[in-house]
Amino acid sequence: MKRLIEKGLMFGNLVEVSSPALIDRYNRALAHLTGKRTELTDFHIDISGFSPEVGEELGDERYLNPNGCNRQFILLTTAQKSAPLLNVTFSTSRGILRQFIEANEAQLFALTARDAVAGELANSVFEVSSPTRLLDIRQITIEADTIGGHVADAAKLAQKIERFRQEPAGWRDDVLIAEMIGMAKKTGDVTRVPIALPKMTFEQANFWTSHFGGLYVFRDVKLPAVISVMPQSGLEGLVMDLSSRNRIADWLERCGLVEPIVKARAMDSAAVLRQKMDFILVDAADALNLDLGLATRNDLRKIARQLGAALPEEFQGLSRLLAWVEGGGDWPRITSEHPAYFYTLRARAHADRDLVNMLLSQLAPLDVRQMFITHKELFYSSYASWSDRKRGYVADFLEREYMVDKAGARRALFGAEPAMDEAERAAPKAKSRRTHLAGPWGPARKGRR
Template sequence: MKRLIAQGLMFGNLIRVDSAAWVGLYNRALDRITGRQTALTEFHIDIGGHSPEIGDEFGDMDYLSPEGGERQFILLTTEQKTAPMLTPDLSVLRDVLRRFIVENESQLFSLTARDAVVGRIDDGVWRLAGPADLPNISRLTLAADTTGNHVAEADRLAAMIDRFRRDPNAWWDDVLIAQMIEQARKSGDVLRHPVRLDHTVFDVPDFWTARFGGVYLIRSAAEPAMIFADPAQRTEVPGFLTLTVQDRHPIAAWLARNALAEPIINARGADAAPILRQKIDFILADAAIRLGLDTGDGGRAALRRAAGRMGDDLPPEIAGLAALQRYAEQGGDWPVIDSGDPAYFHAIRATPGPARDLVNRLLSELAPRDVRQLFITHKPLFYRLYQGWPDAKREYVAQMLAREYAIDKQGTRTALFGPEPGMARPDPATRDGPWGRAAAARSDTGLPRPAGPWGRAAEDGS
């Protein structure tokens, strides 16, 4: 992992805590949550206040959620909104916490100016006994206060003020007035400087969870589905189509029926040919390193020379992707590629909509040789696979990501996946173009197979 850290591809954009004041505030908050303090005088924190250095010191990377309990966070500054989240067990946690900071920024800025803010993220589910309990997670509620309880104290003063305004006899209530004065000394002027956190509840219709071997839950689609990374964990859940990542034909058909994915080659705003060329590069590099072939500087010319020596070991994805690249650059006949082709999931991307990022994460798990998309959309899986790669592949991937992603993250994401999506649900009825008659198509195994964006796969049985 040292290569990734050195290139800023792991633990990047963390907030540095190196002042005695911040360390003291963090320790005060940490003691309140865990009953422990750090002896470190300098460390880094993510958006939720988690520090990899403190995790290493404690020997517990989940120290902010003791004994697998509720998710807790520490805010020292609103600038944490730009930091990543290092250990999310739900894919939506970083986005929800970022929105919480942004939508309450003025109040949180005021609070963190004098104290650390500690909080918890509640999913409303007391116990996840099995995958069937996951649909109970539909919204996240955030509760936060400073270690000095400034929000609670402000709420007490606000309640007194409200009582004073409503009660016509309050002007003569010396006890109430004295209590208000004393409370104001603790909380300040809550009328001019309110500290109420108003935006604390966030709906989460779609998410990935690391629980139960990894599960995708997509509720915003017209046909809700749960897709399991571990086939042994697959459970029938009422109201959901349940699949595993091995069910490639049914997943492709489901994506088509619900207009959740589209071919890169005709996606709006996508420059398909360069994207396809890069995907071919990633696949060839993986194959060449696995076969022990010389890849030189890892450039395109060296990879093409290595491909010429692969013979029958040439990856099966190459033929389909090369055909698509030729079509994008030269035109001609539309390539016939369906979900039985190894190139299929490399050649599509999620459509705009609330589930876009989650669908792209699923596609990266179905086509993990595209290491750039895997890194961008599914870091937990990327880091796990990275540890098992040969050293030559680790070097190639680290250098490639530093060169082609890290220098312009947002630009790369936009080029690959399109602009940030709106929240409108895609309408399958309006997307009858290249997908064909997906619902009716069947493979020779009896599993659903979409007619596909490339040719007449359903009719000719290919």
């Protein structure tokens, strides 16, 4: 992983904590939430306040997320909103934290100038001992305050001020006046500068979770479903696992969640197909211990000639599709049974676009660029199992082709960010419930389209 860290592909954009004042605030918050403290004099934190260095020191990578479903957080600065979320257990957590910070940025800026803010992404589920418990998670609620309780005290002070104003004899109540003066020394003048962090609730309809080997839960679609990375026994009737390729392809089509990359607007589908083919070749060459050379496209063509008929089916399918795109071949019949099928798709523009692209990266695991962008947890676990030869190629590629223009690369691959109302427009009415073999344009058809 050292190579990824050096290239900014891992632990990038973390917030440095090195001043004694911030370390002291962090320790107060840490003790408040967990009863633990750190002796480190500098470390880095993610959007939730989790630090990989502190986790290593404590021997607990989940010190802010002990049960895996109610993540606690520590905010030292509003700059954390741009940081990643490490050790992700729910795909929605980072988005919820970012929305919370942005919605309360002015208040949080003022509060973190004097103390750390701590809170929790709370839901009604406190343990996930079985997959069915995950289906009980409907909403996530955030409640937060400074360690010194400034928000709670400000609310109490506001109540006392209102009582002082409403009660006819309030100006003669020496005890009330003394209490207000004492609290105002801590909170400041809340009549001029109100302090409030309202409770915020977020819907969690569709999400991915790392629990039980990885589950994709889709409830807010025309045909609700759970897709499991591993075979599951606790969700009979709802669940499909990754081996159910035909059912998943049929479900994606009927819910209107995907589109073929060769029909995507403003997309250079030929260039994308070539790059996917390069990744497949690198994996095939690495499995056979072939020399990658400098891993240029010419080097990869030589490897393709060496492999000949032994070329992976994914490569052959995409090659035929590329020939069709460039006008030099017949329309290929690539059904959902074909290993190349999910490499030909991307998510439509809708509210859950990133979640669907995340699922597609799990179904098309040789496309390492899409995996890195949409599913960091899967990428890092896969990277650990690769040879040093493949690690070097992938890390160099991502540094050269992705890191220089992240937004541009995402836009080229997945399109512009979808508007919030596009989710309703994107999904057509559900078709027949019969499972069929789907092609890149829907049902497989004979001949050129």
